[in-house]
Amino acid sequence: MKPEISAHAGFGIGLRTDHYSDFIEHGVPVDFVEVISENFMLEGGRPLRILEQVRTKYDVILHGVSMSVGSACGLDEAYLVRLKNLAERIEPLWISDHLCWTRTSAHNSHDLLPLPLTSEALDMVCRNIDHAQNILGRAMLFENPSSYLTFPEDEMTEWEFITAMARRTGCFLLLDINNIYVSAHNHGFAAKEYLAGIPHEQVRQIHLAGHTPGPIIIDTHDRAVADGVWSLYKEALHFLGPVATMIERDGNIPPLAELLDELDIARSLAGCESLQAVS
Amino acid sequence: MTSLAERQFQFMASLLAEDGDPLEASSSKFDAGLGIYRNNYRTTLIEALSDTFKRTARWIGEEVFHQAAAHHVIINPPCGWTLDDVGAGFDRTLAELFAKDPEVSELAWIEWSMHRAFGAANAEPYTTGDFADSTAAFSDKDWGALCLDFIPGISTSLVHHDVAAIWHACDSDDVSCPPYSLNEPMACHVYRDGEQPTFITAPAFESPALNAMVGGAHFGDVLDLLFKLRPHESAVADAGAMLGRWLNNGFIVAVRTQAP
Numbered sequence: 001m002k003p004e005i006s007a008h009a010g011f012g013i014g015l016r017t018d019h020y021s022d023f024i025e026h027g028v029p030v031d032f033v034e035v036i037s038e039n040f041m042l043e044g045g046r047p048l049r050i051l052e053q054v055r056t057k058y059d060v061i062l063h064g065v066s067m068s069v070g071s072a073c074g075l076d077e078a079y080l081v082r083l084k085n086l087a088e089r090i091e092p093l094w095i096s097d098h099l100c101w102t103r104t105s106a107h108n109s110h111d112l113l114p115l116p117l118t119s120e121a122l123d124m125v126c127r128n129i130d131h132a133q134n135i136l137g138r139a140m141l142f143e144n145p146s147s148y149l150t151f152p153e154d155e156m157t158e159w160e161f162i163t164a165m166a167r168r169t170g171c172f173l174l175l176d177i178n179n180i181y182v183s184a185h186n187h188g189f190a191a192k193e194y195l196a197g198i199p200h201e202q203v204r205q206i207h208l209a210g211h212t213p214g215p216i217i218i219d220t221h222d223r224a225v226a227d228g229v230w231s232l233y234k235e236a237l238h239f240l241g242p243v244a245t246m247i248e249r250d251g252n253i254p255p256l257a258e259l260l261d262e263l264d265i266a267r268s269l270a271g272c273e274s275l276q277a278v279s
Numbered sequence: 280m281t282s283l284a285e286r287q288f289q290f291m292a293s294l295l296a297e298d299g300d301p302l303e304a305s306s307s308k309f310d311a312g313l314g315i316y317r318n319n320y321r322t323t324l325i326e327a328l329s330d331t332f333k334r335t336a337r338w339i340g341e342e343v344f345h346q347a348a349a350h351h352v353i354i355n356p357p358c359g360w361t362l363d364d365v366g367a368g369f370d371r372t373l374a375e376l377f378a379k380d381p382e383v384s385e386l387a388w389i390e391w392s393m394h395r396a397f398g399a400a401n402a403e404p405y406t407t408g409d410f411a412d413s414t415a416a417f418s419d420k421d422w423g424a425l426c427l428d429f430i431p432g433i434s435t436s437l438v439h440h441d442v443a444a445i446w447h448a449c450d451s452d453d454v455s456c457p458p459y460s461l462n463e464p465m466a467c468h469v470y471r472d473g474e475q476p477t478f479i480t481a482p483a484f485e486s487p488a489l490n491a492m493v494g495g496a497h498f499g500d501v502l503d504l505l506f507k508l509r510p511h512e513s514a515v516a517d518a519g520a521m522l523g524r525w526l527n528n529g530f531i532v533a534v535r536t537q538a539p
Binding site for chain 2: 107
Protein backbone atom coordinates (compact mmCIF):
# COMPACT_ATOMS: atom_id res chain seq x y z
CA MET A 1 0.00 0.00 0.00
CA LYS A 2 1.49 3.36 -1.01
CA PRO A 3 1.46 6.20 1.50
CA GLU A 4 -1.49 8.54 1.20
CA ILE A 5 -0.75 11.97 -0.27
CA SER A 6 -2.25 14.59 2.00
CA ALA A 7 -4.37 17.31 0.48
CA HIS A 8 -2.62 20.66 0.12
CA ALA A 9 -4.67 23.75 -0.55
CA GLY A 10 -1.84 26.13 -1.46
CA PHE A 11 -1.00 28.16 -4.56
CA GLY A 12 2.22 27.96 -6.53
CA ILE A 13 3.96 28.45 -9.85
CA GLY A 14 6.39 26.54 -12.00
CA LEU A 15 10.01 27.47 -11.21
CA ARG A 16 11.72 28.65 -14.39
CA THR A 17 15.32 29.77 -14.96
CA ASP A 18 14.33 33.40 -15.51
CA HIS A 19 13.01 33.58 -11.94
CA TYR A 20 15.74 31.73 -10.03
CA SER A 21 17.12 34.86 -8.42
CA ASP A 22 13.64 36.07 -7.40
CA PHE A 23 13.08 32.86 -5.49
CA ILE A 24 16.53 32.66 -3.91
CA GLU A 25 17.14 36.31 -3.09
CA HIS A 26 13.60 37.39 -2.23
CA GLY A 27 10.53 35.91 -0.61
CA VAL A 28 8.04 35.04 -3.33
CA PRO A 29 4.45 34.78 -2.07
CA VAL A 30 3.75 31.18 -3.07
CA ASP A 31 3.03 28.06 -1.05
CA PHE A 32 5.06 25.78 -3.31
CA VAL A 33 7.00 25.67 -6.55
CA GLU A 34 6.89 22.96 -9.16
CA VAL A 35 10.00 22.02 -11.16
CA ILE A 36 10.50 19.85 -14.22
CA SER A 37 12.14 16.77 -12.72
CA GLU A 38 14.32 15.98 -15.73
CA ASN A 39 16.01 19.40 -15.60
CA PHE A 40 17.48 18.40 -12.25
CA MET A 41 18.18 14.71 -12.77
CA LEU A 42 21.86 15.54 -13.17
CA GLU A 43 25.02 14.39 -11.45
CA GLY A 44 25.84 17.87 -10.14
CA GLY A 45 26.39 21.49 -11.11
CA ARG A 46 24.40 24.68 -10.86
CA PRO A 47 20.82 23.44 -11.39
CA LEU A 48 20.96 21.05 -8.44
CA ARG A 49 22.58 23.66 -6.21
CA ILE A 50 19.83 26.15 -7.13
CA LEU A 51 17.09 23.62 -6.47
CA GLU A 52 18.55 22.75 -3.08
CA GLN A 53 18.67 26.45 -2.21
CA VAL A 54 15.07 26.92 -3.34
CA ARG A 55 14.06 23.87 -1.32
CA THR A 56 15.31 25.49 1.89
CA LYS A 57 12.65 28.20 1.42
CA TYR A 58 9.75 26.57 -0.42
CA ASP A 59 7.94 23.26 -0.74
CA VAL A 60 8.81 21.66 -4.07
CA ILE A 61 6.83 19.39 -6.40
CA LEU A 62 8.71 17.23 -8.94
CA HIS A 63 6.81 17.22 -12.22
CA GLY A 64 8.15 14.89 -14.89
CA VAL A 65 7.70 14.74 -18.64
CA SER A 66 9.62 11.56 -19.54
CA MET A 67 8.31 8.67 -17.43
CA SER A 68 6.16 7.48 -20.32
CA VAL A 69 3.69 5.37 -18.33
CA GLY A 70 1.79 4.67 -21.53
CA SER A 71 4.70 2.94 -23.26
CA ALA A 72 4.02 -0.63 -24.35
CA CYS A 73 7.75 -1.33 -23.87
CA GLY A 74 7.55 -0.55 -20.15
CA LEU A 75 9.51 1.96 -18.11
CA ASP A 76 13.16 2.98 -18.31
CA GLU A 77 14.71 1.60 -15.12
CA ALA A 78 17.68 3.97 -15.19
CA TYR A 79 15.25 6.89 -15.40
CA LEU A 80 13.36 5.63 -12.34
CA VAL A 81 16.57 5.30 -10.32
CA ARG A 82 17.58 8.86 -11.18
CA LEU A 83 14.14 10.17 -10.25
CA LYS A 84 14.21 8.28 -6.96
CA ASN A 85 17.65 9.75 -6.17
CA LEU A 86 16.39 13.25 -6.89
CA ALA A 87 13.30 12.70 -4.73
CA GLU A 88 15.46 11.50 -1.83
CA ARG A 89 17.60 14.59 -2.19
CA ILE A 90 14.75 17.12 -2.49
CA GLU A 91 11.96 15.52 -0.45
CA PRO A 92 9.17 16.89 -2.64
CA LEU A 93 5.55 17.31 -1.65
CA TRP A 94 4.86 14.75 -4.37
CA ILE A 95 6.02 13.49 -7.75
CA SER A 96 3.86 13.79 -10.84
CA ASP A 97 4.01 12.91 -14.52
CA HIS A 98 1.62 12.64 -17.45
CA LEU A 99 -0.86 10.09 -18.72
CA CYS A 100 0.85 9.70 -22.07
CA TRP A 101 3.67 7.89 -23.80
CA THR A 102 6.89 9.42 -25.10
CA ARG A 103 9.01 6.45 -26.15
CA THR A 104 9.20 3.09 -27.84
CA SER A 105 12.03 0.66 -27.14
CA ALA A 106 13.93 2.30 -30.00
CA HIS A 107 13.24 6.03 -29.90
CA ASN A 108 12.06 8.92 -27.75
CA SER A 109 9.79 11.65 -29.08
CA HIS A 110 10.29 14.08 -26.17
CA ASP A 111 6.63 14.93 -26.61
CA LEU A 112 3.55 13.88 -24.64
CA LEU A 113 1.87 11.53 -27.10
CA PRO A 114 -1.75 10.38 -26.86
CA LEU A 115 -2.84 6.89 -25.90
CA PRO A 116 -5.64 4.90 -27.46
CA LEU A 117 -8.31 4.71 -24.76
CA THR A 118 -8.56 0.92 -24.74
CA SER A 119 -8.57 -1.74 -22.06
CA GLU A 120 -5.21 -2.93 -23.39
CA ALA A 121 -3.70 0.54 -22.91
CA LEU A 122 -5.31 0.81 -19.48
CA ASP A 123 -3.74 -2.50 -18.40
CA MET A 124 -0.36 -1.31 -19.65
CA VAL A 125 -0.62 2.08 -17.93
CA CYS A 126 -1.68 0.46 -14.64
CA ARG A 127 1.22 -2.01 -14.78
CA ASN A 128 3.67 0.82 -15.42
CA ILE A 129 2.22 3.04 -12.69
CA ASP A 130 2.33 0.17 -10.20
CA HIS A 131 5.98 -0.41 -11.09
CA ALA A 132 6.92 3.28 -10.82
CA GLN A 133 5.14 3.67 -7.49
CA ASN A 134 6.86 0.55 -6.15
CA ILE A 135 10.32 1.72 -7.20
CA LEU A 136 9.74 5.23 -5.87
CA GLY A 137 8.09 3.90 -2.70
CA ARG A 138 5.31 6.44 -2.91
CA ALA A 139 2.06 7.18 -4.70
CA MET A 140 2.30 9.55 -7.64
CA LEU A 141 0.06 12.07 -9.35
CA PHE A 142 -0.72 11.74 -13.06
CA GLU A 143 -1.85 14.59 -15.26
CA ASN A 144 -4.57 14.41 -17.88
CA PRO A 145 -2.97 15.29 -21.24
CA SER A 146 -4.13 17.70 -23.92
CA SER A 147 -4.46 15.95 -27.26
CA TYR A 148 -4.87 16.69 -30.93
CA LEU A 149 -6.26 13.38 -32.15
CA THR A 150 -8.29 10.41 -31.00
CA PHE A 151 -7.94 6.79 -32.10
CA PRO A 152 -10.58 4.79 -33.97
CA GLU A 153 -10.05 1.92 -31.53
CA ASP A 154 -10.99 4.02 -28.45
CA GLU A 155 -13.30 2.06 -26.14
CA MET A 156 -13.95 4.62 -23.39
CA THR A 157 -13.81 8.32 -22.60
CA GLU A 158 -10.66 9.85 -21.13
CA TRP A 159 -12.39 10.42 -17.79
CA GLU A 160 -13.47 6.79 -17.66
CA PHE A 161 -9.90 5.76 -18.41
CA ILE A 162 -8.52 8.05 -15.71
CA THR A 163 -11.07 6.91 -13.16
CA ALA A 164 -10.20 3.24 -13.75
CA MET A 165 -6.47 4.07 -13.66
CA ALA A 166 -6.76 5.84 -10.29
CA ARG A 167 -8.96 3.13 -8.76
CA ARG A 168 -6.68 0.29 -9.89
CA THR A 169 -3.32 1.84 -8.99
CA GLY A 170 -4.17 4.14 -6.08
CA CYS A 171 -2.43 6.96 -7.91
CA PHE A 172 -3.63 10.53 -7.47
CA LEU A 173 -4.55 13.05 -10.13
CA LEU A 174 -3.07 16.29 -11.32
CA LEU A 175 -5.95 17.92 -13.12
CA ASP A 176 -4.86 20.28 -15.87
CA ILE A 177 -7.88 22.49 -16.47
CA ASN A 178 -6.41 23.95 -19.63
CA ASN A 179 -5.83 20.45 -21.02
CA ILE A 180 -9.49 19.57 -20.44
CA TYR A 181 -10.48 22.79 -22.19
CA VAL A 182 -8.14 22.10 -25.13
CA SER A 183 -9.15 18.46 -25.59
CA ALA A 184 -12.86 19.23 -25.16
CA HIS A 185 -12.61 21.76 -27.98
CA ASN A 186 -10.46 19.52 -30.19
CA HIS A 187 -12.56 16.39 -29.73
CA GLY A 188 -16.02 17.82 -29.14
CA PHE A 189 -16.81 16.53 -25.66
CA ALA A 190 -18.33 18.53 -22.79
CA ALA A 191 -15.66 19.74 -20.36
CA LYS A 192 -18.20 19.79 -17.53
CA GLU A 193 -19.00 16.12 -18.14
CA TYR A 194 -15.25 15.42 -17.84
CA LEU A 195 -15.08 17.32 -14.56
CA ALA A 196 -18.11 15.50 -13.21
CA GLY A 197 -16.75 12.11 -14.30
CA ILE A 198 -13.36 11.97 -12.60
CA PRO A 199 -12.80 10.65 -9.04
CA HIS A 200 -12.72 13.98 -7.19
CA GLU A 201 -11.28 12.51 -4.01
CA GLN A 202 -8.10 11.56 -5.91
CA VAL A 203 -7.30 15.06 -7.22
CA ARG A 204 -4.38 16.64 -5.36
CA GLN A 205 -3.31 19.41 -7.73
CA ILE A 206 -4.57 21.66 -10.50
CA HIS A 207 -2.58 23.15 -13.38
CA LEU A 208 -3.68 26.37 -15.09
CA ALA A 209 -1.99 27.42 -18.33
CA GLY A 210 -2.46 29.29 -21.57
CA HIS A 211 -3.05 27.91 -25.06
CA THR A 212 -2.99 29.02 -28.69
CA PRO A 213 -6.49 29.27 -30.17
CA GLY A 214 -7.33 27.91 -33.62
CA PRO A 215 -9.39 25.24 -35.35
CA ILE A 216 -7.27 22.81 -33.31
CA ILE A 217 -6.27 24.47 -30.02
CA ILE A 218 -2.59 23.96 -29.20
CA ASP A 219 -1.46 23.57 -25.60
CA THR A 220 1.46 25.99 -25.79
CA HIS A 221 1.80 27.28 -22.20
CA ASP A 222 3.18 30.49 -23.63
CA ARG A 223 0.51 33.03 -22.71
CA ALA A 224 -1.92 33.99 -19.97
CA VAL A 225 -4.69 31.65 -18.84
CA ALA A 226 -7.72 32.11 -21.12
CA ASP A 227 -11.11 33.28 -19.81
CA GLY A 228 -12.73 29.96 -20.70
CA VAL A 229 -10.13 28.13 -18.62
CA TRP A 230 -10.77 30.38 -15.62
CA SER A 231 -14.49 29.60 -15.91
CA LEU A 232 -13.74 25.91 -16.03
CA TYR A 233 -11.44 26.27 -12.99
CA LYS A 234 -14.34 27.75 -11.08
CA GLU A 235 -16.48 24.77 -12.10
CA ALA A 236 -13.74 22.41 -10.98
CA LEU A 237 -13.52 24.04 -7.55
CA HIS A 238 -17.25 23.40 -7.18
CA PHE A 239 -16.52 19.66 -7.48
CA LEU A 240 -13.16 19.55 -5.73
CA GLY A 241 -13.14 22.17 -2.99
CA PRO A 242 -9.76 23.60 -1.99
CA VAL A 243 -6.90 21.99 -3.92
CA ALA A 244 -3.28 22.94 -4.66
CA THR A 245 -3.33 25.16 -7.73
CA MET A 246 -0.54 26.51 -9.87
CA ILE A 247 0.16 28.60 -12.95
CA GLU A 248 2.26 26.73 -15.50
CA ARG A 249 4.19 28.83 -18.06
CA ASP A 250 6.81 27.28 -20.33
CA GLY A 251 7.27 29.81 -23.14
CA ASN A 252 7.39 33.61 -23.42
CA ILE A 253 8.20 33.66 -19.72
CA PRO A 254 6.97 37.01 -18.33
CA PRO A 255 8.24 38.87 -15.26
CA LEU A 256 7.40 37.00 -12.09
CA ALA A 257 4.90 39.68 -11.03
CA GLU A 258 2.73 38.85 -14.04
CA LEU A 259 2.49 35.20 -13.02
CA LEU A 260 1.79 36.16 -9.42
CA ASP A 261 -1.07 38.36 -10.63
CA GLU A 262 -2.53 35.33 -12.40
CA LEU A 263 -2.07 33.29 -9.25
CA ASP A 264 -4.03 35.94 -7.35
CA ILE A 265 -6.92 35.43 -9.76
CA ALA A 266 -6.86 31.73 -8.87
CA ARG A 267 -6.77 32.60 -5.17
CA SER A 268 -9.64 34.97 -5.60
CA LEU A 269 -11.76 32.39 -7.45
CA ALA A 270 -10.98 29.89 -4.71
CA GLY A 271 -11.98 32.44 -2.08
CA CYS A 272 -8.47 32.75 -0.61
CA GLU A 273 -6.50 35.83 0.38
CA SER A 274 -3.31 36.80 -1.45
CA LEU A 275 -0.03 36.16 0.34
CA GLN A 276 2.34 39.06 0.93
CA ALA A 277 5.88 38.95 -0.39
CA VAL A 278 8.50 38.35 2.29
CA SER A 279 11.76 40.08 1.46
CA MET B 280 3.78 -7.65 -30.64
CA THR B 281 0.63 -6.27 -29.03
CA SER B 282 -1.59 -3.93 -30.95
CA LEU B 283 -0.64 -1.10 -28.57
CA ALA B 284 3.05 -1.70 -29.24
CA GLU B 285 2.34 -1.87 -32.97
CA ARG B 286 0.36 1.37 -32.82
CA GLN B 287 3.18 3.11 -30.94
CA PHE B 288 5.85 1.92 -33.39
CA GLN B 289 3.75 3.16 -36.32
CA PHE B 290 3.05 6.47 -34.62
CA MET B 291 6.71 6.99 -33.74
CA ALA B 292 7.81 6.06 -37.26
CA SER B 293 5.45 8.67 -38.61
CA LEU B 294 6.90 11.34 -36.30
CA LEU B 295 10.45 10.45 -37.27
CA ALA B 296 9.87 10.23 -41.03
CA GLU B 297 11.32 13.04 -43.11
CA ASP B 298 8.13 13.31 -45.16
CA GLY B 299 4.68 13.36 -43.64
CA ASP B 300 3.02 10.26 -45.03
CA PRO B 301 -0.33 9.62 -43.32
CA LEU B 302 -0.76 6.42 -41.34
CA GLU B 303 -2.61 3.62 -43.06
CA ALA B 304 -6.41 3.95 -42.93
CA SER B 305 -6.25 7.26 -41.03
CA SER B 306 -8.81 10.05 -41.34
CA SER B 307 -8.09 13.64 -42.33
CA LYS B 308 -8.86 14.72 -38.75
CA PHE B 309 -6.40 12.16 -37.42
CA ASP B 310 -3.79 13.31 -39.92
CA ALA B 311 -4.28 16.95 -38.91
CA GLY B 312 -3.63 16.01 -35.28
CA LEU B 313 -0.66 13.88 -36.25
CA GLY B 314 0.74 16.85 -38.13
CA ILE B 315 0.76 18.84 -34.89
CA TYR B 316 2.68 16.10 -33.08
CA ARG B 317 5.15 15.89 -35.98
CA ASN B 318 5.72 19.62 -35.79
CA ASN B 319 6.06 19.55 -31.98
CA TYR B 320 8.61 16.73 -32.22
CA ARG B 321 10.79 18.52 -34.77
CA THR B 322 10.48 21.92 -33.07
CA THR B 323 11.36 20.58 -29.62
CA LEU B 324 14.52 18.87 -30.84
CA ILE B 325 15.69 21.78 -32.99
CA GLU B 326 15.10 24.19 -30.10
CA ALA B 327 17.13 21.91 -27.83
CA LEU B 328 19.99 22.00 -30.34
CA SER B 329 19.68 25.78 -30.67
CA ASP B 330 19.94 26.14 -26.88
CA THR B 331 23.04 23.96 -26.68
CA PHE B 332 24.83 25.29 -29.77
CA LYS B 333 24.14 29.03 -29.55
CA ARG B 334 27.55 30.14 -30.84
CA THR B 335 27.65 27.57 -33.60
CA ALA B 336 24.28 28.93 -34.73
CA ARG B 337 25.66 32.47 -34.74
CA TRP B 338 28.76 31.38 -36.63
CA ILE B 339 26.94 29.68 -39.50
CA GLY B 340 23.73 31.75 -39.39
CA GLU B 341 20.37 30.85 -37.89
CA GLU B 342 18.75 29.64 -41.09
CA VAL B 343 21.62 27.36 -42.07
CA PHE B 344 21.82 26.12 -38.50
CA HIS B 345 18.12 25.27 -38.55
CA GLN B 346 18.60 23.18 -41.70
CA ALA B 347 21.61 21.40 -40.20
CA ALA B 348 19.72 20.73 -36.97
CA ALA B 349 16.71 19.35 -38.88
CA HIS B 350 19.08 17.09 -40.84
CA HIS B 351 20.70 15.89 -37.61
CA VAL B 352 17.45 14.94 -35.88
CA ILE B 353 16.28 13.07 -39.00
CA ILE B 354 19.43 10.96 -39.20
CA ASN B 355 19.90 10.70 -35.41
CA PRO B 356 16.44 10.39 -33.82
CA PRO B 357 16.77 10.52 -30.02
CA CYS B 358 16.74 7.36 -27.95
CA GLY B 359 17.30 8.47 -24.35
CA TRP B 360 14.92 10.03 -21.84
CA THR B 361 16.77 13.31 -21.58
CA LEU B 362 16.68 16.11 -24.12
CA ASP B 363 20.22 16.89 -22.99
CA ASP B 364 21.44 14.03 -25.17
CA VAL B 365 19.93 15.33 -28.40
CA GLY B 366 23.16 17.16 -29.26
CA ALA B 367 25.27 13.99 -29.12
CA GLY B 368 27.10 13.64 -32.42
CA PHE B 369 25.97 17.00 -33.76
CA ASP B 370 29.62 18.06 -34.17
CA ARG B 371 30.15 15.01 -36.40
CA THR B 372 27.03 15.84 -38.41
CA LEU B 373 28.42 19.35 -38.90
CA ALA B 374 31.85 17.95 -39.86
CA GLU B 375 30.13 16.17 -42.76
CA LEU B 376 27.92 19.09 -43.73
CA PHE B 377 30.71 21.68 -43.47
CA ALA B 378 33.69 19.69 -44.71
CA LYS B 379 35.23 22.85 -46.18
CA ASP B 380 34.73 24.84 -42.97
CA PRO B 381 36.17 22.55 -40.30
CA GLU B 382 36.10 25.26 -37.64
CA VAL B 383 32.31 24.75 -37.47
CA SER B 384 32.55 21.25 -36.03
CA GLU B 385 35.35 22.31 -33.68
CA LEU B 386 33.15 25.07 -32.28
CA ALA B 387 30.23 22.63 -31.96
CA TRP B 388 32.45 20.09 -30.18
CA ILE B 389 33.38 22.73 -27.60
CA GLU B 390 29.74 23.72 -27.04
CA TRP B 391 28.69 20.09 -26.71
CA SER B 392 31.52 19.32 -24.28
CA MET B 393 30.64 22.38 -22.19
CA HIS B 394 27.02 21.24 -22.16
CA ARG B 395 28.11 17.84 -20.81
CA ALA B 396 30.37 19.43 -18.22
CA PHE B 397 27.53 21.68 -17.00
CA GLY B 398 25.65 18.85 -15.27
CA ALA B 399 28.63 16.65 -14.39
CA ALA B 400 29.18 15.48 -10.81
CA ASN B 401 30.69 17.91 -8.33
CA ALA B 402 34.25 17.32 -7.13
CA GLU B 403 36.74 19.35 -5.15
CA PRO B 404 39.92 19.98 -7.19
CA TYR B 405 43.34 19.33 -5.71
CA THR B 406 45.30 22.43 -4.82
CA THR B 407 49.00 22.67 -5.58
CA GLY B 408 49.50 22.23 -1.81
CA ASP B 409 47.43 19.00 -1.79
CA PHE B 410 49.47 17.74 -4.72
CA ALA B 411 52.78 18.66 -3.12
CA ASP B 412 51.79 16.86 0.09
CA SER B 413 50.65 13.75 -1.78
CA THR B 414 53.80 13.48 -3.86
CA ALA B 415 56.40 14.76 -1.39
CA ALA B 416 57.83 11.32 -0.72
CA PHE B 417 57.58 10.05 -4.31
CA SER B 418 60.50 8.07 -5.74
CA ASP B 419 61.18 8.00 -9.49
CA LYS B 420 59.28 4.70 -9.56
CA ASP B 421 56.26 6.32 -7.85
CA TRP B 422 56.22 9.10 -10.45
CA GLY B 423 56.13 6.50 -13.20
CA ALA B 424 53.21 4.74 -11.47
CA LEU B 425 51.31 7.98 -10.81
CA CYS B 426 47.64 7.93 -11.82
CA LEU B 427 45.32 10.91 -11.60
CA ASP B 428 41.58 11.24 -11.10
CA PHE B 429 40.15 14.15 -13.04
CA ILE B 430 37.27 16.51 -12.50
CA PRO B 431 34.07 14.88 -13.86
CA GLY B 432 33.03 16.06 -17.30
CA ILE B 433 36.51 17.03 -18.53
CA SER B 434 37.21 16.33 -22.20
CA THR B 435 39.89 17.23 -24.70
CA SER B 436 40.46 17.32 -28.43
CA LEU B 437 42.89 18.73 -30.95
CA VAL B 438 41.72 21.89 -32.69
CA HIS B 439 43.10 23.40 -35.89
CA HIS B 440 41.61 26.87 -35.47
CA ASP B 441 41.89 29.67 -32.96
CA VAL B 442 38.71 28.61 -31.22
CA ALA B 443 39.04 31.25 -28.49
CA ALA B 444 39.00 33.99 -31.13
CA ILE B 445 36.02 32.38 -32.89
CA TRP B 446 34.22 32.12 -29.54
CA HIS B 447 34.72 35.79 -28.80
CA ALA B 448 33.74 36.74 -32.35
CA CYS B 449 30.46 34.91 -31.83
CA ASP B 450 29.92 36.71 -28.53
CA SER B 451 30.35 40.05 -30.26
CA ASP B 452 28.26 38.94 -33.26
CA ASP B 453 31.30 39.71 -35.45
CA VAL B 454 31.17 36.51 -37.45
CA SER B 455 32.35 37.92 -40.76
CA CYS B 456 36.03 37.21 -40.01
CA PRO B 457 38.16 34.49 -41.59
CA PRO B 458 38.21 31.07 -39.93
CA TYR B 459 41.38 31.68 -37.92
CA SER B 460 43.37 28.65 -39.11
CA LEU B 461 46.32 27.70 -36.90
CA ASN B 462 49.70 26.77 -38.34
CA GLU B 463 49.83 23.81 -35.96
CA PRO B 464 47.01 22.14 -34.04
CA MET B 465 46.53 22.80 -30.34
CA ALA B 466 44.91 20.88 -27.52
CA CYS B 467 41.56 22.20 -26.34
CA HIS B 468 40.47 21.15 -22.85
CA VAL B 469 36.83 21.62 -21.80
CA TYR B 470 35.94 21.44 -18.11
CA ARG B 471 33.81 23.06 -15.45
CA ASP B 472 35.38 25.76 -13.29
CA GLY B 473 33.12 25.79 -10.23
CA GLU B 474 29.67 25.88 -11.82
CA GLN B 475 30.81 27.46 -15.09
CA PRO B 476 31.82 25.31 -18.07
CA THR B 477 34.83 26.73 -19.86
CA PHE B 478 37.71 25.78 -22.17
CA ILE B 479 41.40 26.51 -22.59
CA THR B 480 43.90 25.78 -25.31
CA ALA B 481 47.29 24.20 -24.61
CA PRO B 482 50.21 22.62 -26.47
CA ALA B 483 49.03 19.83 -28.75
CA PHE B 484 50.77 17.02 -26.84
CA GLU B 485 48.47 17.64 -23.86
CA SER B 486 45.43 16.28 -25.65
CA PRO B 487 46.62 12.68 -26.10
CA ALA B 488 48.27 12.90 -22.67
CA LEU B 489 45.06 13.99 -20.95
CA ASN B 490 42.99 11.45 -22.85
CA ALA B 491 45.39 8.70 -21.86
CA MET B 492 45.43 9.66 -18.18
CA VAL B 493 41.64 10.10 -18.01
CA GLY B 494 41.52 6.57 -19.41
CA GLY B 495 43.72 5.33 -16.56
CA ALA B 496 47.25 5.56 -18.05
CA HIS B 497 50.22 6.15 -15.75
CA PHE B 498 52.29 9.30 -15.78
CA GLY B 499 55.17 7.09 -16.91
CA ASP B 500 53.19 6.20 -20.05
CA VAL B 501 52.78 9.91 -20.79
CA LEU B 502 56.49 10.50 -20.33
CA ASP B 503 57.22 7.64 -22.74
CA LEU B 504 54.92 9.35 -25.24
CA LEU B 505 56.77 12.63 -24.84
CA PHE B 506 60.21 10.99 -25.11
CA LYS B 507 59.24 9.94 -28.62
CA LEU B 508 58.46 13.55 -29.54
CA ARG B 509 61.35 15.51 -28.04
CA PRO B 510 64.68 15.27 -26.19
CA HIS B 511 64.62 13.64 -22.74
CA GLU B 512 65.15 16.79 -20.62
CA SER B 513 62.74 18.85 -22.62
CA ALA B 514 60.11 16.12 -22.32
CA VAL B 515 60.46 15.96 -18.54
CA ALA B 516 60.18 19.76 -18.29
CA ASP B 517 57.14 19.80 -20.57
CA ALA B 518 55.45 17.05 -18.56
CA GLY B 519 56.07 18.94 -15.33
CA ALA B 520 54.69 22.16 -16.80
CA MET B 521 51.64 20.24 -18.04
CA LEU B 522 50.95 18.83 -14.58
CA GLY B 523 51.27 22.33 -13.17
CA ARG B 524 48.72 23.70 -15.66
CA TRP B 525 46.31 20.88 -14.91
CA LEU B 526 46.61 21.56 -11.19
CA ASN B 527 46.24 25.31 -11.56
CA ASN B 528 43.13 24.87 -13.71
CA GLY B 529 41.55 22.49 -11.20
CA PHE B 530 41.59 19.39 -13.42
CA ILE B 531 42.94 17.00 -10.80
CA VAL B 532 40.82 15.71 -7.91
CA ALA B 533 42.90 12.79 -6.63
CA VAL B 534 46.39 11.33 -6.90
CA ARG B 535 47.30 7.68 -6.49
CA THR B 536 50.02 5.26 -7.51
CA GLN B 537 49.17 2.05 -9.23
CA ALA B 538 51.65 -0.58 -10.33
CA PRO B 539 51.81 -0.79 -14.13
